[in-house]
Amino acid sequence: MATLHTVNKSPFQNQTLISCLGHAKAGDSVLLIEDGVYGAMSGNAMSEVVAGMGANVKLFVLGADMKARGIDAARMAGGFTSVDYEGFVDMAASCDRVQNWL
């Protein structure tokens, strides 16, 4: 039943993350990768929007992409779980479909 959604664009660049969260169903997983990881930071203009719209989905962020951009784990917003590449593969394998929001 569940979908894994991936988002690879910064929420400050365009509306992709907002659109993803607006269409995801309760219980789906949303994984932020590449420039999408900026959407997993606390204390910025998008944090409350993401927390509100993402309340019914499971929020994940690819740790390697956060580290690459110098985002300390302490800046990760509550509600997000960090996963590694293996975790990413496991999520893709265990869900019914993957939807990449380009």
Add this chain to the structure above:
Amino acid sequence: MSEVIKKFLYVNRKAPYGTIYAQEALEVVLIGAAFDQDVSLAFLDDGVFQLTKGQDTKETGLKNFSPTFRALGDYEVTKLYVEQESLDERGLTLDDLQDIQYEDEDDDYAEKPSIIVVSRARMGEVMADQDVILSF
């Protein structure tokens, strides 16, 4: 050919000429139509601009691919889901879009509309009902 028919959804979220995504999506849909799968298209966010009528690319030198949408019915691609909220946000109505029809071979080849306007909530359900989702 595979005997398992899967549900494929092509998601279009970009305006038609600023990037190549929209035109490439249409190419992939036409190629994919040869594989006898259950194909649907979704148009949301700026993707709804792809379907507007009256597109004229002459002065830009770009190919106007918008008439191709009206040929999709001949390839048995007959479900074009268009999101109401995306239209509303952009000040568009169904009247601003091309009249895209298909001939229903199960109903004496009656001409029927291919565009299905759906709410954002319903679009989410359409997405959740697919086997494969290809984004452009």
